Amino acid sequence: MTDWTLIYQADNLIQAHCIKGLLEQAGIDVNLQGEALQGAIGELPAVGMSVDIRVEQAKLKQAKQLIQTFENTPQSQWLCQDCHEMNESTFEICWHCGHDPLSEIG
Numbered sequence: 001m002t003d004w005t006l007i008y009q010a011d012n013l014i015q016a017h018c019i020k021g022l023l024e025q026a027g028i029d030v031n032l033q034g035e036a037l038q039g040a041i042g043e044l045p046a047v048g049m050s051v052d053i054r055v056e057q058a059k060l061k062q063a064k065q066l067i068q069t070f071e072n073t074p075q076s077q078w079l080c081q082d083c084h085e086m087n088e089s090t091f092e093i094c095w096h097c098g099h100d101p102l103s104e105i106g
């Protein structure tokens with residue numbers, strides 16, 4: 001049985017997924033609590049609900065360092081031209097309306 005330990009409480013689903021991706025890249029299994037209640041991104045509001053991020057007890061120290069690095073790195077967000085929502089730099093299309101900013105180029 002995996003011993004999940006709460007490492008971080010994200011402000012919203014987007015932030016939770018950023019951190020989840022970051023940790024998984026480092027080979028750390030991540031468990032998100034609260035995500036199941038919200039459905040897929042784009043269908044339901046992804047903001048305004050905190051998400052608990054849990055990792056294996058054995059990976060806690062490594063995960064904490066990664067999150068610290070993440071928090072100290074300035075995020076370059078982009079503004080959706082369609083619905084004027086802010087998007088994380090890792091998002092290729094708007095989380096809110098699905099708008100693709102690259103489609104405007106050319």
Ligand SMILES: [Zn+2]
Pocket residue numbers: 080081082083084085094095096097098099
């Ligand atoms: Zn949008």
